Amino acid sequence: MITAEWKPIEEMVGYLRGHKKVLVIGCATCVAECAAGGEREVETLAPLLAMAMQNDGNPIEVKSATLERQCEPEFLEAIAEAAAEADAIVSVACGIGMQLVAERYADTSLYPGVNTTSLSIREEPGLWTSRCAACGDCVLGFTFGLCPVARCAKSLQNGPCGGTRTNGMCEINEDTPCIWRLIVERATARGRLEDLTKVRPPKNWSNSPAGGPKRMLREDLRS
Amino acid sequence: MANNSTADFQPQITLLYCRQSLAAEAKPVQGNRSGDGFSARLVLLPCSSKVQLPHLMRLLEQGSDGLQIAACPEKACQHLVGSNRAEKRIARGRELLEQVGMGAERLGLDRGAGLSLDDLMEMAGQRAEAVRALGPNPMKGV
Numbered sequence A: 001m002i003t004a005e006w007k008p009i010e011e012m013v014g015y016l017r018g019h020k021k022v023l024v025i026g027c028a029t030c031v032a033e034c035a036a037g038g039e040r041e042v043e044t045l046a047p048l049l050a051m052a053m054q055n056d057g058n059p060i061e062v063k064s065a066t067l068e069r070q071c072e073p074e075f076l077e078a079i080a081e082a083a084a085e086a087d088a089i090v091s092v093a094c095g096i097g098m099q100l101v102a103e104r105y106a107d108t109s110l111y112p113g114v115n116t117t118s119l120s121i122r123e124e125p126g127l128w129t130s131r132c133a134a135c136g137d138c139v140l141g142f143t144f145g146l147c148p149v150a151r152c153a154k155s156l157q158n159g160p161c162g163g164t165r166t167n168g169m170c171e172i173n174e175d176t177p178c179i180w181r182l183i184v185e186r187a188t189a190r191g192r193l194e195d196l197t198k199v200r201p202p203k204n205w206s207n208s209p210a211g212g213p214k215r216m217l218r219e220d221l222r223s
Numbered sequence B: 001m002a003n004n005s006t007a008d009f010q011p012q013i014t015l016l017y018c019r020q021s022l023a024a025e026a027k028p029v030q031g032n033r034s035g036d037g038f039s040a041r042l043v044l045l046p047c048s049s050k051v052q053l054p055h056l057m058r059l060l061e062q063g064s065d066g067l068q069i070a071a072c073p074e075k076a077c078q079h080l081v082g083s084n085r086a087e088k089r090i091a092r093g094r095e096l097l098e099q100v101g102m103g104a105e106r107l108g109l110d111r112g113a114g115l116s117l118d119d120l121m122e123m124a125g126q127r128a129e130a131v132r133a134l135g136p137n138p139m140k141g142v
């Protein structure tokens, strides 16, 4: 799922000064799963913003709605009336959903209520950890199903670096396993450690976000 | 009528209590009660874990001066971890209330078993005392 985290409320207050009618919108899909932008979070944030703005000396009227999905245009019509009445929208969906809202309701100021942070799994209740960085040239077939792009602090393609802790954790964070340690362990368990010494073709980073905006075209699907 | 002047501030406390925390012989009560220097609205819950942040934040947005949750002792929760979940949510709620300038003390949870109506009112009174220093809820009458 795409994960996101609330921005500090102070930052949201800064955005909303000067506005009077605010619509807080969420998305019932990824950001609901990571407890940042589903109905529960929207209905928590909306009254909190009303209180924050009241205490800031800039009272606002707050309405709220949670869309089924914010990243599909059809679902955005559900807030047409509320968006027309609002002079600002705070979205707690991912950056994709937010931009679609900004495009559809271009006359209304749109502010992010969250920072979109990763493509993660829910590892345990209350803990989400990265699994993919949408690098555009997947190497999981070489790395025994463990991603060295998203899960190695240096995105090393031939690890580990010299920083692995003696307990097998990454040098950047004692709670994050060194993914290359796990890759080596899995390769060893499969009796295929030798595979990691094979020379691989260079990775195509030009298909990653570093290669510029992505434009994916499928002629067979176009009308 | 809401009383907004700080001098004779009579905090209005919403007390949400788990019915399992009541004494066996105590009759569940709901509704408004007057205490010494405060008033309390008692709300019966099937378990303290039923409290959710959206409800708590709405209650404060609507002008309640303080919210008090009464939960069972840690090992006595009928849902085993229900009261612990409630406690964690309350901790998060308190952090958020601090961030928006309302003050963490507007929300609290205490545990108890075999509680009487007087015990519940005492808990509400303690919340009222904690809230008194913060003054009336700025959302009152908005």
Ligand code: SF4
Binding pocket: A131, A132, A133, A134, A135, A136, A137, A138, A139, A140, A147, A148, A149, A150
């Ligand atoms: S190698 Fe690239 S595409 Fe594959 S999981 Fe990692 S980041 Fe995602």
Ligand code: SF4
Binding pocket: A151, A152, A153, A154, A155, A156, A159, A160, A161, A162, A163, A164, A165, A169, A170, A171, A172, A177, A178, A179, A180, A181
């Ligand atoms: S310790 Fe492991 S995961 Fe961390 S940077 Fe080095 S190779 Fe990457």
